[in-house]
Amino acid sequence: MENLILIFISTVLINNLVLTYFLGICPFLGVSGKLESSFGMGMAVTFVMTLATSISWLIYHFVLLPWNMVFLQYVIFILVIASLVQIVEMFIRKFSSPLYQSLGIYLPLITTNCSILGVAIFMVTRNYHFAEAVVFGFSGGLGFALVLLIMAGIRQELEYADVPGVFKGAALTLIIAGLLSLIFMGFSGLVSS
Amino acid sequence: MMKDFLKGLWSQHPIFRQLLGMCPTLAVTTSAENGIYMGLAVIFVLVFSSLVVALIKKFIPHQVRIAVYTVIIATFVTIVHIFLKAQYPDVSMALGPYVPLIIVNCIILGRCEAFASKHSVSTTLYDALGMGVGFTWGLFILGSIREFFGSGTVLGVAVLGSAYNPLVVMILPAGAFLVLGFLVAIMNGLERWKI
Numbered sequence: 001m002e003n004l005i006l007i008f009i010s011t012v013l014i015n016n017l018v019l020t021y022f023l024g025i026c027p028f029l030g031v032s033g034k035l036e037s038s039f040g041m042g043m044a045v046t047f048v049m050t051l052a053t054s055i056s057w058l059i060y061h062f063v064l065l066p067w068n069m070v071f072l073q074y075v076i077f078i079l080v081i082a083s084l085v086q087i088v089e090m091f092i093r094k095f096s097s098p099l100y101q102s103l104g105i106y107l108p109l110i111t112t113n114c115s116i117l118g119v120a121i122f123m124v125t126r127n128y129h130f131a132e133a134v135v136f137g138f139s140g141g142l143g144f145a146l147v148l149l150i151m152a153g154i155r156q157e158l159e160y161a162d163v164p165g166v167f168k169g170a171a172l173t174l175i176i177a178g179l180l181s182l183i184f185m186g187f188s189g190l191v192s193s
Numbered sequence: 194m195m196k197d198f199l200k201g202l203w204s205q206h207p208i209f210r211q212l213l214g215m216c217p218t219l220a221v222t223t224s225a226e227n228g229i230y231m232g233l234a235v236i237f238v239l240v241f242s243s244l245v246v247a248l249i250k251k252f253i254p255h256q257v258r259i260a261v262y263t264v265i266i267a268t269f270v271t272i273v274h275i276f277l278k279a280q281y282p283d284v285s286m287a288l289g290p291y292v293p294l295i296i297v298n299c300i301i302l303g304r305c306e307a308f309a310s311k312h313s314v315s316t317t318l319y320d321a322l323g324m325g326v327g328f329t330w331g332l333f334i335l336g337s338i339r340e341f342f343g344s345g346t347v348l349g350v351a352v353l354g355s356a357y358n359p360l361v362v363m364i365l366p367a368g369a370f371l372v373l374g375f376l377v378a379i380m381n382g383l384e385r386w387k388i
Contacts, residue, residue: 020366025215026299071275074293075267082260111259114216114297121290166385170212171378178370185367
C-alpha cells in the first residue's frame with residue numbers, strides 16, 4: 001500500500017511525465033490554449049492511460065512472456081492503445097452523449113500521444129506488478145492533466161499580455177514549460193529514495 | 194526532386210517550423226552525440242516506413258490507414274531497437290525508452306499520412322530524407338548548445354577548461370524547454386526578416 005502511494009506521488013509531482021520525461025508534449029503545446037479543452041483532454045488521457053496500462057500489463061505477462069514473444073511488445077502495445085481508443089470512442093458515443101460531447105474530439109488525438117505508450121514501456125522496464133501498473137497509469141494521466149491545466153491557466157492570462165512578436169505561441173509555451181519544470185524540481189525532496 | 198528534399202531542411206523544418214517530434218527532441222539532446230544517434234535512428238525509420246507506405250498505398254483501406262501506418266512504423270522501430278541493443282549497447286542505454294518511443298514520433302506518422310500516401314515512391318524518398326536530415330540537424334544544434342553550457346564540452350571534448358562552472362540546468366529537463374523555446378523564437382525572427 002505504502003508502495004502504491006509512493007508511486008502515485010512520485011508520478012504526479014516528482015517525475016511528472018510532461019516535465020521530466022517530455023512525454024505528451026505535442027498535445028501539451030496544442031491543446032493548452034483553453035482551460036475547458038485542457039480539462040477534457042486531461043480526463044480523456046487519464047481514462048485511456050489507466051485502461052491501456054492495465055491491458056498492456058495483462059497481455060505482456062499472460063501472452064508475450066509465456067509465448068516468448070517479447071520482441072513484439074511495441075507492435076502489440078501500440079495496437080492495444082489504438083484499438084482501445086477506438087473502442088472507448090464508440091462506447092461513449094453510444095452510451096453517454098454529454099460525455100462524448102466533452103471528451104469525444106480528444107480521443108482520436110490520444111493514439112499519437114506518446115505518454116500512453118511511454119507509460120506502457122516504463123511499466124515493463126520498471127517491473128511493476130499489476131496493482132502498481134494500474135496506479136502508475138492512473139497517476140501518469142493525472143500528472144499530465146495537472147500540468148496541462150496549470151499551463152492553460154497561465155496561457156489564458158497571457159492572452160492579454162504584450163509579448164514580443166517572435167515569442168508568441170510555441171516559443172513562449174516552451175519557455176513557460178521550462179520554468180514549470182524548474183518549479184516542479186522543488187518536489188524532488190518529497191520522497192527520499 | 195530537390196525541392197522535396199530541401200523543404201525539410203529549412204522552410205518546413207520538422208522541429209522549428211512544425212513543432213513535431215517534441216519528446217525525443219527534448220529528451221535525448223543532453224549531448225550533441227546523442228542527438229545525432231537519435232537523428233540517424235529516425236532517418237532509418239522515416240525513410241523505410243514512408244517507402245513501404247508509398248509502395249502499398251493502393252492496398253490500404255482508408256478507414257484503417259492510421260493503424261496500418263502505425264504497425265509499419267512499429268516494425269521498423271523494433272528492428273532499430275534490437276539492432277542498437279545488440280551492436281551498440283552504449284547508445285541503446287543512452288537513448289533508453291526514447292528509441293521505442295520513435296513509434297509515436299508525430300513526424301513519421303505525419304509524413305506517412307500527409308506525403309507518402311499521396312506521392313510516388315521516388316518523391317517520397319526525397320521528402321523522407323529531407324525531413325530526417327532536417328530533424329537531425331535540429332537535434333544536433335539543440336544538443337550542442339545544451340552540452341556546451343551544461344558540461345563545457347563540444348562533442349565530448351572539454352573546451353572550456355576546469356575554471357568553467359557548468360550551468361547544470363542546461364542538461365536538466367528545464368534547460369531543454371528553455372533552449373528550444375529560444376531557438377523557436379530565433380527561427381520565428383529569421384522568418385519574419387525573410388531569411
